[in-house]
Amino acid sequence: MTSTIKTAAMLAIGDELLSGRTKDKNIGHLADLLTVAGIDLKEVRIVADEEDAIVEALNALRSKYTYVFTSGGIGPTHDDITADAVSKAFGVPCLHDPDAMKLLGDMYAGRGLEFTEARQRMARMPEGSRHIPNPVSTAPGFIIGNVHVMAGVPQVFQAMMAHVIETLPAGQRVLSRSIACPFGEGDIGTALGTIQKAHPETSIGSYPHFDGQRFSTELIVRAREQAIVDAAAADVEAMIAALRSEKDAAAKRDLGTGEVA
Amino acid sequence: MTSTIKTAAMLAIGDELLSGRTKDKNIGHLADLLTVAGIDLKEVRIVADEEDAIVEALNALRSKYTYVFTSGGIGPTHDDITADAVSKAFGVPCLHDPDAMKLLGDMYAGRGLEFTEARQRMARMPEGSRHIPNPVSTAPGFIIGNVHVMAGVPQVFQAMMAHVIETLPAGQRVLSRSIACPFGEGDIGTALGTIQKAHPETSIGSYPHFDGQRFSTELIVRAREQAIVDAAAADVEAMIAALRSEKDAAAKRDLGTGEVA
Numbered sequence: 001m002t003s004t005i006k007t008a009a010m011l012a013i014g015d016e017l018l019s020g021r022t023k024d025k026n027i028g029h030l031a032d033l034l035t036v037a038g039i040d041l042k043e044v045r046i047v048a049d050e051e052d053a054i055v056e057a058l059n060a061l062r063s064k065y066t067y068v069f070t071s072g073g074i075g076p077t078h079d080d081i082t083a084d085a086v087s088k089a090f091g092v093p094c095l096h097d098p099d100a101m102k103l104l105g106d107m108y109a110g111r112g113l114e115f116t117e118a119r120q121r122m123a124r125m126p127e128g129s130r131h132i133p134n135p136v137s138t139a140p141g142f143i144i145g146n147v148h149v150m151a152g153v154p155q156v157f158q159a160m161m162a163h164v165i166e167t168l169p170a171g172q173r174v175l176s177r178s179i180a181c182p183f184g185e186g187d188i189g190t191a192l193g194t195i196q197k198a199h200p201e202t203s204i205g206s207y208p209h210f211d212g213q214r215f216s217t218e219l220i221v222r223a224r225e226q227a228i229v230d231a232a233a234a235d236v237e238a239m240i241a242a243l244r245s246e247k248d249a250a251a252k253r254d255l256g257t258g259e260v261a
Numbered sequence: 262m263t264s265t266i267k268t269a270a271m272l273a274i275g276d277e278l279l280s281g282r283t284k285d286k287n288i289g290h291l292a293d294l295l296t297v298a299g300i301d302l303k304e305v306r307i308v309a310d311e312e313d314a315i316v317e318a319l320n321a322l323r324s325k326y327t328y329v330f331t332s333g334g335i336g337p338t339h340d341d342i343t344a345d346a347v348s349k350a351f352g353v354p355c356l357h358d359p360d361a362m363k364l365l366g367d368m369y370a371g372r373g374l375e376f377t378e379a380r381q382r383m384a385r386m387p388e389g390s391r392h393i394p395n396p397v398s399t400a401p402g403f404i405i406g407n408v409h410v411m412a413g414v415p416q417v418f419q420a421m422m423a424h425v426i427e428t429l430p431a432g433q434r435v436l437s438r439s440i441a442c443p444f445g446e447g448d449i450g451t452a453l454g455t456i457q458k459a460h461p462e463t464s465i466g467s468y469p470h471f472d473g474q475r476f477s478t479e480l481i482v483r484a485r486e487q488a489i490v491d492a493a494a495a496d497v498e499a500m501i502a503a504l505r506s507e508k509d510a511a512a513k514r515d516l517g518t519g520e521v522a
Contacts, residue, residue: 015466018302020292021481022468027307031281041279043314044307046288049466053304076446077467078454108447118450137471153471185337186369189379193339205276205310206338207283210398210414220282 006171013072038173054085072152184215199232267432299434315346333413445476460493
């Protein structure tokens with residue numbers, strides 16, 4: 001079963017994400033897509049537009065996970081250094097790709113715009129890369145090894161990922177069941193831990209929500225086989241029902257009505 | 262000058278951030294706070310609720326940056342393993358802290374709730390930690406070495422950070438000027454690269470925005486001294502003005518009105 005498990009990491013690149021100027025929207029989008037595709041997103045890193053930081057993070061991630069997805073730093077300005085950094089990480093030259101030059105040259109010619117030196121920067125990629133098409137603004141992303149390099153602008157990132165996700169062999173999807181629990185984690189924690197131990201092939205997540213007054217919890221049971229999810233979910237639901245009965249009984253006692261029907 | 266530069270990293274912990282169930286809100290909040298405080302957020306990592314992943318990431322980050330801030334995994338359930346993982350990273354035991362036990366015990370007693378084994382888990386922290394107060398839901402975060410461990414629920418994370426940020430000596434704040442540029446990066450990239458080279462003490466960021474039809478750009482000039490920001494910003498503004506004149510002249514020529522007043 002483990003042979004079909006695919007893992008992934010994301011590397012989001014950009015000073016603006018670390019200064020607070022831009023609130024990242026690509027991580028959550030990628031997480032949603034990969035979950036549906038049955039690929040486990042295991043780690044995300046955000047680094048600045050600094051070559052050493054990008055190279056170090058990329059080499060750490062690409063050696064560890066099946067796929068790496070990057071966002072940001074492939075535009076035409078001096079701070080767009082992702083293509084150079086990825087080339088350095090792979091130890092190959094960063095070149096003006098002839099197909100990308102033609103694609104961009106034709107597009108700008110059609111729009112009556114000069115194909116400036118800055119715009120030509122967007123055709124640069126590590127030698128040996130394949131393109132990721134960009135239906136929004138033409139300048140392609142690229143794939144080298146297990147690394148998928150995409151734009152940071154969310155509309156472009158999403159369009160590129162819509163293509164990429166179709167090209168990846170789907171993994172064995174993690175199945176999940178979400179169970180709303182009206183009680184806080186402090187009420188359920190011990191019993192839930194016991195259920196987790198009794199169902200070691202599941203991963204049971206507990207996600208507190210605070211509405212400004214009190215906590216409730218969303219419980220998510222995950223496993224790769226339906227029967228395993230179902231068995232653990234049944235125990236979780238029984239635990240919530242038992243706790244509800246117990247709390248109702250306590251409330252009646254507090255009201256002095258414990259003995260009436 | 263470099264002696265006053267403080268750096269930071271964030272480690273966001275939680276399966277739910279990697280599955281897409283929860284879209285992180287803490288990274289952007291921390292980035293905003295640190296920027297105002299003059300502390301450079303240099304790297305963010307998101308990892309799952311897995312001890313080895315947390316230990317590895319935490320040890321990498323705490324040895325590299327002045328401060329580390331973590332979010333998530335300090336609740337009462339079995340998947341809240343941050344206190345254990347941080348203890349392991351520091352090589353110290355994870356204990357029920359007496360002050361935290363009293364704080365939580367008193368709070369639950371006051372609310373007429375049982376101080377369950379699960380709730381007592383929230384008093385566990387690495388030996389030698391100091392508390393981070395939690396005005397929202399009592400259970401404290403903690404500080405050990407240069408690592409600040411906080412809750413993942415945004416209201417609680419924000420309340421904890423509001424306290425923490427006051428305790429950190431402010432760094433020398435990075436000053437910035439934002440300049441709206443109506444042109445895309447392809448139009449300005451080469452000239453902007455020249456300006457960046459002429460002002461090596463600044464960092465000039467170029468942030469494309471796509472409105473569905475065309476790109477515009479926000480340019481941000483950053484430096485630690487006002488005069489340095491001002492000089493580079495003046496050059497950026499002159500570049501935009503020159504490009505605007507050029508485009509206006511070209512538009513007039515296209516309309517065949519270039520010769521009339």
